[in-house]
Amino acid sequence: MKNFKYLLGILVLSILISCGNQEKKASKSAFETQSETSTQDTSVKVIEITANDAMQFNTSKIEVQAGDKVKIVLKHVGKMPKNVMGHNFVLLKKGVDLVKFGNKAATEKDSEYIPDDGDDVIAHTKLIGGGETAAVEFNAPESGSYDFLCSFPGHFAIMKGKFVVK
Numbered sequence: 021m022k023n024f025k026y027l028l029g030i031l032v033l034s035i036l037i038s039c040g041n042q043e044k045k046a047s048k049s050a051f052e053t054q055s056e057t058s059t060q061d062t063s064v065k066v067i068e069i070t071a072n073d074a075m076q077f078n079t080s081k082i083e084v085q086a087g088d089k090v091k092i093v094l095k096h097v098g099k100m101p102k103n104v105m106g107h108n109f110v111l112l113k114k115g116v117d118l119v120k121f122g123n124k125a126a127t128e129k130d131s132e133y134i135p136d137d138g139d140d141v142i143a144h145t146k147l148i149g150g151g152e153t154a155a156v157e158f159n160a161p162e163s164g165s166y167d168f169l170c171s172f173p174g175h176f177a178i179m180k181g182k183f184v185v186k
């Protein structure tokens with residue numbers, strides 16, 4: 021009887037050990053799958069930013085490398101409609117005055133607050149309301165510091181930041 025208990029003990033122990041090994045294997049393969057997917061597309065640098073009903077971007081600084089292909093994905097995480105709390109992402113060319121641009125853009129309702137000439141803009145998303153997402157893809161300009169903003173009237177005083185190309 022003693023022997024039987026001893027054998028049972030070994031049996032239970034070996035089952036426990038083999039279960040432990042299986043768990044380790046499972047978690048390793050999950051990790052491998054994850055690292056595979058994350059290295060799949062390195063050609064486009066995707067930057068996700070959010071804007072909310074309190075007239076705020078979640079960041080005031082974006083950094084990329086010269087030569088990067090950049091994709092800005094703007095998510096409006098609020099609930100308010102586009103005509104009340106519309107947001108966009110507008111990246112200005114070097115040397116463009118943010119306040120002057122913002123004031124000019126605010127008068128251009130028909131083109132969703134992007135001045136028709138387009139001379140001052142490197143890239144911009146469309147204007148979106150709560151729950152919507154917009155994206156824009158472009159090549160990073162030469163090294164330097166650029167301004168970005170939301171050009172919906174009155175927003176650029178708060179909704180602005182630096183887009184830095186290293």
Ligand SMILES: [Cu+2]
Nearest residue numbers: 106107170175
């Ligand atoms: Cu806005």
